[in-house]
Amino acid sequence: MKRTKSVVLAGLFVSALGLAQDTDIHHHNATFSVGAAIPVGNTTNYLSTAPLINFGYGYRFNRFLQADAGVQMAFGAAHNQNAEITDVGAIQGGDHEFMIPLGGRVYIPQPFKRLEFSAGGGTAYLHYSETVSSSNVGYSVGCYSCTSRGGWGGYGLANVSYFLDSGRMFHVGTTVQFIAASTNGAAVGNVPALKTTDHWTNVSFEFGLSF
Secondary structure: OHHHHHHHHHHHHHHHHHHHHHOOOOOEEEEEEEEEEEEOHHHHHOOOOEEEEEEEEEEEOOOOEEEEEEEEEEEOOOOOOOEEEEOOEEEEEEEEEEEEEEEEEEEEOOOOOOEEEEEEEEEEEEEEEEEEOHHHOOOOOOEOOOOEEEEEEEEEEEEEEEEOOOOOOEEEEEEEEEEEEEEEEOOEOOEOOOOEEEEEEEEEEEEEEEO
């Protein structure tokens, strides 16, 4: 009986210690990053490297696990040169490539307080669309000939971050992300009107806030 009580007390102590350690972390992590979306493999036949921005949010459950969601947008990777039909006539078109990752990550234990390493992955949705710029006419216009396509796949990432303060609220970091997904639909710029399997390697530099 005494042995059972000792085991129970030891378990409670370890659990309490774990909870105490988890109170030292911030559960909400918001990031903004800029970088490059880089198509790889056969994807380079119809897509090219483009500027990338990313808004991300993560909810950290404990020292080791976090759930992630984000919205990423590349500009002009499909090189749409079509004259799009709009409310005000034909306007030179463009294109945006949206990437929406939904997944999680694992934080890798290490002895440095201000450094953090993580790796993760999950599912990802890709959506490519032709666009027209409101700067061409000075106000927003409807586009009647703009096309779009999309599809699902998966992603993986690795991140290293450095905290700028001892309270671990502000950080800068670098993320390398790989996305593979199939898209289908109408042609968007140079992307053909058939099912394609697209591969991206995205490299971004981020600023983050944890609270």
